[in-house]
Amino acid sequence: MALPPYEEIALGSLGRFADGTVLVRLDGPDLVHLQTASAVATWLEGTPRHAAGHQRSDCARLLDQIVRRALRTGQPERQVASRVENGIVEVHEILALPLHTHWGFPVALVHVSEPQTRSSLIEQVYQSTREGVLALAPVRDADGQLCDLQIVTLNAGAAQLMRRSLDSLLWQHLSEVYMGHHAQEITARLFRVVENGGSDNFELEFIGDDAESYLKIAVAPLGDLLVVTLVDITELRTREASFRMLFEANPVPMWVLDAGSLRFLDVNTAAVEHYGYSRDRFLAMTAHDIRPEADRAELQIVFANRTKPYDGERIWRHCKADGSVIQILPYVRPLMLRGRPAVLAASIDVTERQLAEAELRRTRSFLDTVIENIPAMLYVQDAVDHRLLLVNRACEALLGVPRDELIGGPSHALFQHTTARAVLDQDAALFRASGRDAIVEERQFETRGNGTRLLHVKKLAVSDEEGRPQYLLGIAEDVTERRAVEARIAHMAHHDPLTDLPNRACFRERLSDALERQHRHAEPAAVLCLDLDGFKAVNDTLGHAAGDALLRAVADRLRHCVREEDLVARFGGDEFAILQASAPSPEAAGQLAARLVECLAQPFSIIGQKVVIGASLGIAMLPGDGTTPDLLLNNADLALYQAKAERRGTFRFFEPEMNARIQARRTLERELREALNTGALELFYQPLLNLRENRINACEALLRWRHPERGFVSPAEFIPIAEETGLIAPIGEWVLREACREAATWPGEIKVAVNLSPVQFRQQSLVPAVVSALANAGLDPSRLELEITESVLLADSDANLAVLHRLRNLGVRIAMDDFGTGYSSLSYLRTFPFDKIKIDQSFVRELGVNRHCAAIVRAVAGLGADLGITTVAEGVETAAQRDHLQHEGCDEMQGYLFSRPLPVADLRQLIAATEQAARAA
Numbered sequence: 001m002a003l004p005p006y007e008e009i010a011l012g013s014l015g016r017f018a019d020g021t022v023l024v025r026l027d028g029p030d031l032v033h034l035q036t037a038s039a040v041a042t043w044l045e046g047t048p049r050h051a052a053g054h055q056r057s058d059c060a061r062l063l064d065q066i067v068r069r070a071l072r073t074g075q076p077e078r079q080v081a082s083r084v085e086n087g088i089v090e091v092h093e094i095l096a097l098p099l100h101t102h103w104g105f106p107v108a109l110v111h112v113s114e115p116q117t118r119s120s121l122i123e124q125v126y127q128s129t130r131e132g133v134l135a136l137a138p139v140r141d142a143d144g145q146l147c148d149l150q151i152v153t154l155n156a157g158a159a160q161l162m163r164r165s166l167d168s169l170l171w172q173h174l175s176e177v178y179m180g181h182h183a184q185e186i187t188a189r190l191f192r193v194v195e196n197g198g199s200d201n202f203e204l205e206f207i208g209d210d211a212e213s214y215l216k217i218a219v220a221p222l223g224d225l226l227v228v229t230l231v232d233i234t235e236l237r238t239r240e241a242s243f244r245m246l247f248e249a250n251p252v253p254m255w256v257l258d259a260g261s262l263r264f265l266d267v268n269t270a271a272v273e274h275y276g277y278s279r280d281r282f283l284a285m286t287a288h289d290i291r292p293e294a295d296r297a298e299l300q301i302v303f304a305n306r307t308k309p310y311d312g313e314r315i316w317r318h319c320k321a322d323g324s325v326i327q328i329l330p331y332v333r334p335l336m337l338r339g340r341p342a343v344l345a346a347s348i349d350v351t352e353r354q355l356a357e358a359e360l361r362r363t364r365s366f367l368d369t370v371i372e373n374i375p376a377m378l379y380v381q382d383a384v385d386h387r388l389l390l391v392n393r394a395c396e397a398l399l400g401v402p403r404d405e406l407i408g409g410p411s412h413a414l415f416q417h418t419t420a421r422a423v424l425d426q427d428a429a430l431f432r433a434s435g436r437d438a439i440v441e442e443r444q445f446e447t448r449g450n451g452t453r454l455l456h457v458k459k460l461a462v463s464d465e466e467g468r469p470q471y472l473l474g475i476a477e478d479v480t481e482r483r484a485v486e487a488r489i490a491h492m493a494h495h496d497p498l499t500d501l502p503n504r505a506c507f508r509e510r511l512s513d514a515l516e517r518q519h520r521h522a523e524p525a526a527v528l529c530l531d532l533d534g535f536k537a538v539n540d541t542l543g544h545a546a547g548d549a550l551l552r553a554v555a556d557r558l559r560h561c562v563r564e565e566d567l568v569a570r571f572g573g574d575e576f577a578i579l580q581a582s583a584p585s586p587e588a589a590g591q592l593a594a595r596l597v598e599c600l601a602q603p604f605s606i607i608g609q610k611v612v613i614g615a616s617l618g619i620a621m622l623p624g625d626g627t628t629p630d631l632l633l634n635n636a637d638l639a640l641y642q643a644k645a646e647r648r649g650t651f652r653f654f655e656p657e658m659n660a661r662i663q664a665r666r667t668l669e670r671e672l673r674e675a676l677n678t679g680a681l682e683l684f685y686q687p688l689l690n691l692r693e694n695r696i697n698a699c700e701a702l703l704r705w706r707h708p709e710r711g712f713v714s715p716a717e718f719i720p721i722a723e724e725t726g727l728i729a730p731i732g733e734w735v736l737r738e739a740c741r742e743a744a745t746w747p748g749e750i751k752v753a754v755n756l757s758p759v760q761f762r763q764q765s766l767v768p769a770v771v772s773a774l775a776n777a778g779l780d781p782s783r784l785e786l787e788i789t790e791s792v793l794l795a796d797s798d799a800n801l802a803v804l805h806r807l808r809n810l811g812v813r814i815a816m817d818d819f820g821t822g823y824s825s826l827s828y829l830r831t832f833p834f835d836k837i838k839i840d841q842s843f844v845r846e847l848g849v850n851r852h853c854a855a856i857v858r859a860v861a862g863l864g865a866d867l868g869i870t871t872v873a874e875g876v877e878t879a880a881q882r883d884h885l886q887h888e889g890c891d892e893m894q895g896y897l898f899s900r901p902l903p904v905a906d907l908r909q910l911i912a913a914t915e916q917a918a919r920a921a
């Protein structure tokens, strides 16, 4: 574009300034030089116009920048620019002025001044460097010997480092310059370079007037001159000192190793103290030496392949001087020391930490084992989302769900909907209470894999430091079986195992409740004590299995006889009790007792046999007959005792006087037991006179109890007691032995008669006892007559008949006593071949008074004669009775008329007298 004359005129009007100007236009993104003065073109390194593709000089770039800045700001821009050419530095001032023109595009007028200064670049560098540079010229004496050095040039840096002005140092002899306490050493080293050539490098401390500094000094010859370079290394030295201090005073064991040989180059005090090796010993060792043999190869590999510091990557083992091995975590940094690669290592002893961590791991493992193996289900769930975080093995087993399915799932999903809802509500309540109270409960859970289980659950809320609910810890024990066993044990503790009826303890509790109700609501009730009649015989004859079966059958009947609100209990043996609740009156209790008697009197079928027993009952009413369970039971028992004593198969109400009566009876029982042991029992004998020959045919042994206070106690009084208490067995055996022994002393034709109780037939020992008595006495069996009553054949007839046959087979004679008093006396004569019939004394007594009795006596005497059975009349007290009996054909008589029962000595006399009289007749 050709410049319009106006611009040329404008430039021309600048006069000599125009030589240093350039007019620049902004053309789009480019700057176009419209008019460039030749001086500026030269300044721009001979590139008068900027052309695309040309390498732009620094000056052109500078001009470009300042123009753009001026055009952008619309303000004049000024800058100083240095231009280096042939080692000469020219400094120009550049001024850019934005112009307002009518051309419509931005134009700037730039003025580049004449060089303001022109200087040598070397000189500038030499003067501006902070390093000191001096040139020293040798000074020789008259002999040509080097005696000093003279500063022939120095830069500002040298003057500053020597803390003097440049002018004061220039041309000075070195000997005149203060160089501190190293002056001699410095001079000597400089002289050596002058004399020997070569170069020298050294460092020294330079102490000035106010501060000390460290200089690194390099000396090199330059022709005849010495060039000395001074570098301030004070900062470096300070850093080194700091490092040294950090290293040495560091509480962490540290050392520096040669990277190649791994030899210790330096160790700090902490290392010496911690490892126990002296510093010298350390410095004589390599890093291998402080490691166990087995770890050394690995160390070598690590150092050979290491590309980066192995900071705390792994634990190493180090050996201390005392032989102990420690675990350390190394932190290693590579560095250069004295020109050689080295490593700085810090070793943190983590032995304690490792031990603690190992202990922690062990503890954790132990706890894991405990948690895993406790037989209770243990789980932890998140407090917020209820997800299970931990479950143990028992948990899996109990729920029947694998752990993987449990963890992460909501705890309530384990249960059915209703249970889950209740569990959630309960957990929420627990967290609301801030975990102050644990929840303990037993609940039935419907598990996914194990059906319904009864769990004893304890739940604890675990909160964070701020008290926010964090976890819920649950411990649950499956108590399904235990509770069942406990219930069974509780049942057993309160029930009789044979009949499953409540036992005495349970009865007492219920009786206590009944008393309480009676006390509060005046509810009457009755206690009925029941004892089976004839149970022992079943047990003895049919065996215990039959006895047990009978007791179970009795229990069933009793259950059916009472109302639901009543209670039937078994106290043991054949003792039962009934608590008749809300018994309206003694009549109602009596009706129940009668019903029970009636019910139990019905035959039982036990192991294929028909068994008939009975029951006796005693009744005590609440509260009149006692205000405590024990008293009521005791009084009902007294009533039962009375019932049994009077007549079996009946019941009695308690009466206060029973107590005294029964106490007396119990005293008698105790004394009878003592009598048997102390020899207070003895036998009297009453002769049975042959009515035809007037001779003694036999003598009946009649038991007597010589009581120390009461005198003779009648057998009619104590035999029933002996039968009830079982004492009849030893007493009966004693009578047999004693009677046989005595009879053996009598004339040979006189027999001895011994009474047998029906109870003795229940003893398996009866037959052996008879055999033994006969054998011991040496008595012929035919001289022993055993008297039995109808009752022997009444109960257990088959078994007792069998015993009778066995006895008779021994040769013993069997007599039917009290004949005529029973209902079936005659039929028994058909049942068993009796040897003798004793007509009961009640018939004899009425002879001559009651014609029926005479008829009966006649009939029995005739029957005996016809059947070949000896007939005896008992209780003959008068001659008329004797005559009558003699007339009717009775064989023998027994009674006071001839003789009362006599002590043995008297009997012997009577026998002798009778024998003598008979012989005389």
Ligand SMILES: Nc1nc2c(ncn2[C@@H]2O[C@H](COP(=O)(O)O[C@H]3[C@@H](O)[C@H](n4cnc5c(=O)[nH]c(N)nc54)O[C@@H]3COP(=O)(O)O)[C@@H](O)[C@H]2O)c(=O)[nH]1
Pocket: 686, 700, 701, 702, 703, 714, 715, 716, 719, 735, 755, 756, 757, 817, 818, 874, 875, 876, 877, 894, 895, 896, 897, 901
């Ligand atoms: N099992 C056993 N029973 C025995 C034994 N010893 C006796 N007894 C039975 O005791 C009952 C009472 O006997 P006891 O008081 O000895 O009375 C007997 C006679 O004393 C009495 N008796 C004899 N003669 C007369 C008389 O003329 N008048 C009169 N009032 N009583 C007289 O009769 C009793 C003998 O009766 P019994 O036995 O029926 O022959 C009694 O039942 C004895 O059986 C024993 O060791 N074991």
